[in-house]
Amino acid sequence: MALLKLAVRNLLRNRRRTVITLVALVAGVGAMVAIKGFILGQRRQILENQMRGTLGALQVHKKGYVENVLGSPLTLDFADTPELRAKVAAVKGVKAVSPRIEFGAQVSTPDKKPAPEDGSDLPEADRGATSFLMMTAFDPALEQVVTPQRWEWVQWGRGQMLESGTAEQVLLNDDFAKGVEVPLWKAGTALPPLEQRLAILAPDRDSSLNGVNVVMVGTLASATPNDRRVGVMSLGAAQTLLRMEGRVTEYGLDLVEGAPLEATRDAVAAALGPDFEVHTWEQRIPFVKDIVETQDFVFGIVSSIFLFVVLLGVVNAMLMSVLERVREIGTMLAVGMRRRQIVSLFIGEGIVLGLIGGSIGALLGFAWVSYMNAHGISIPAPGAKVPSLLRPSVDLLFVGRAILQATAGAALASLWPAWRASRLRPVEALAHT
Amino acid sequence: MKTTLLLSLVSSFAFAAEPTAADIVAKYDSIMGPGTYEAQTEMTATREDGTSRTYGMKFLKRDTDKFRVWFSEPASVKGQEILRLGDNAWVYLPNLKRATRIANRDSFQGGDFNNADVLRVNYATDYDAVIAPSASPDQLTVELKAKSTETSYDKIRLVVRKSDLQPLKGEYFGTSGQMIRSATFSEHKEFDKGFVRPARIVMQNEVVKARKSEMVTKSFKLNVEAPPQRFMQADLGK
Numbered sequence: 001m002a003l004l005k006l007a008v009r010n011l012l013r014n015r016r017r018t019v020i021t022l023v024a025l026v027a028g029v030g031a032m033v034a035i036k037g038f039i040l041g042q043r044r045q046i047l048e049n050q051m052r053g054t055l056g057a058l059q060v061h062k063k064g065y066v067e068n069v070l071g072s073p074l075t076l077d078f079a080d081t082p083e084l085r086a087k088v089a090a091v092k093g094v095k096a097v098s099p100r101i102e103f104g105a106q107v108s109t110p111d112k113k114p115a116p117e118d119g120s121d122l123p124e125a126d127r128g129a130t131s132f133l134m135m136t137a138f139d140p141a142l143e144q145v146v147t148p149q150r151w152e153w154v155q156w157g158r159g160q161m162l163e164s165g166t167a168e169q170v171l172l173n174d175d176f177a178k179g180v181e182v183p184l185w186k187a188g189t190a191l192p193p194l195e196q197r198l199a200i201l202a203p204d205r206d207s208s209l210n211g212v213n214v215v216m217v218g219t220l221a222s223a224t225p226n227d228r229r230v231g232v233m234s235l236g237a238a239q240t241l242l243r244m245e246g247r248v249t250e251y252g253l254d255l256v257e258g259a260p261l262e263a264t265r266d267a268v269a270a271a272l273g274p275d276f277e278v279h280t281w282e283q284r285i286p287f288v289k290d291i292v293e294t295q296d297f298v299f300g301i302v303s304s305i306f307l308f309v310v311l312l313g314v315v316n317a318m319l320m321s322v323l324e325r326v327r328e329i330g331t332m333l334a335v336g337m338r339r340r341q342i343v344s345l346f347i348g349e350g351i352v353l354g355l356i357g358g359s360i361g362a363l364l365g366f367a368w369v370s371y372m373n374a375h376g377i378s379i380p381a382p383g384a385k386v387p388s389l390l391r392p393s394v395d396l397l398f399v400g401r402a403i404l405q406a407t408a409g410a411a412l413a414s415l416w417p418a419w420r421a422s423r424l425r426p427v428e429a430l431a432h433t
Numbered sequence: 434m435k436t437t438l439l440l441s442l443v444s445s446f447a448f449a450a451e452p453t454a455a456d457i458v459a460k461y462d463s464i465m466g467p468g469t470y471e472a473q474t475e476m477t478a479t480r481e482d483g484t485s486r487t488y489g490m491k492f493l494k495r496d497t498d499k500f501r502v503w504f505s506e507p508a509s510v511k512g513q514e515i516l517r518l519g520d521n522a523w524v525y526l527p528n529l530k531r532a533t534r535i536a537n538r539d540s541f542q543g544g545d546f547n548n549a550d551v552l553r554v555n556y557a558t559d560y561d562a563v564i565a566p567s568a569s570p571d572q573l574t575v576e577l578k579a580k581s582t583e584t585s586y587d588k589i590r591l592v593v594r595k596s597d598l599q600p601l602k603g604e605y606f607g608t609s610g611q612m613i614r615s616a617t618f619s620e621h622k623e624f625d626k627g628f629v630r631p632a633r634i635v636m637q638n639e640v641v642k643a644r645k646s647e648m649v650t651k652s653f654k655l656n657v658e659a660p661p662q663r664f665m666q667a668d669l670g671k
Contacts, residue, residue, distance in 0.1 A: 075482055106535065106536065108533045108534050108535065111534075115665075115666045115667065121518060121519075121521055127521075127534070128534050129534075130534050130535060130536045132536075194529075194530055194531050195531050199529055199531075201524070201526075201533065201535065204509065206484075206486060206509065207478065207480060207486065208486070208488075208507070208509045208510045209510065209513065209524065209526070210509070210526065210528070211524075211526040211528065211529045211533060212528070212529070213529055213530075213531075243509065
């Protein structure tokens, strides 16, 4: 205890040097906490774009659907009855249910000019294009509660959302629509003639080809990675196209504020029985795992470099302090202080530096993260073009760990200077000038 | 005169003994995709859940690359038509009431044949062929390598009967080198005077093993009348 007091007083002797070392520690630890907060906020942003924009909190499928999602899942559908919807909606914590169909389709854009009379084909530049897309069909009135983010993507895109659950309308990704020059139809104006509409072709539930003429009423700005080849369509029009009247492939669910995700999933699964499977939105997004791993790796490297540079500063300051105090150390050894105690004294000085600098830094970083969490930073999520609010956040456990790391690091950094001090020979040290 | 006769004898003998890869491919094209013809066929597609569906259709072909297809069965596809001119294809769906462009690599009515397998058989133009070792002395094997990336397959291994070069087996590979389809040709019979071809082709999906499609030819008439207006976009649905 006496040694610790001595350590503090020693630090106060050369205040300018102590302050400079502390500033380095504060900046290093503060930046570490802030960067961590930013990364976690960004991760949340990606996930929320997925949940609030494509999936909904929970999804209900026919048993085996998710496993076979790359096969031909239209046969793994179920009848969308008012009773079934009511059964799901009655589960505690469920706020809204939206029936959907996910299906692969080919979109064929109209030729830009009528076909020549002589039967020859149009020049390449005037021909329509065909592309494969993943379509999601829903009723906009029901879907808006479950994935409100889609409506925001339309705001950042062009046009408007589907007019109803039965209209022969689609929305496509904005970049994709520009790329293949899909004409945008303004709702309320006269429909274009048949040959100037888009055709959506898809194998129906029995794999027989079918098609529907549609107009593109709007576009969705890119908001999540890999969303260039996706589109949305009215549920009723899709059911006719796929010959699936009254049937859907999934229910998207929104939960009431604060309802526990996993517990509600299990309750919905229990209510529906073994013919169905229920997944949380987090279970359905495998690519987020890759992003998390990359981010953690990069953050690990960056924070190690930060800490290393800051601790080099601590080594330097402690070494200076030892060299300045050679005669004093000689005196202490001469009056009977143990070499072990000399080591402890200098390590104690390091610990005090690390604890104070680390704490101030961590708290400043935490304060910045908390402030930004409340206000939000408006920038696009990775892979997106739509700005959305990024809310940095860190938990107190990470803040505590940062302080501990700084303190332990500073103690380690003073080990070598402390050892050098303890190795001095009293006679030579006393004679040192 | 004598020399010419001798030479032609020698060459026909040589042909009978060892046809070149180009001969085999030319013969395949002439059997599977002869100049102008009309055919009635039935395709049965079996899917991974064990269900199957049979489609009835009529083909009309003119020159090397003009095709029409009319579907008659089942009810859900009745009235559908396909037109193919060279690299471009259109489908006419009764409920669309118009012709729409379709991609070449599309599967043919949800089966395991794709549009190019059924509508465009012109291996001599699309692939480079070399002779490959055969498993049996009565057979000949050629390996075809795609000339461009536009073809449906990257590589095809074709096995034909040595006696008359009728196709027996086909193996179709994707760009990754994986076998994606394999075909068995059987029931070779004479459909038109002197024109023999397999009446049954089974296309096995090698990626999803439970899937296969069977194409049975009911009738096949060569040199039928195929007026040019049948091969215009405007004729679809008429």
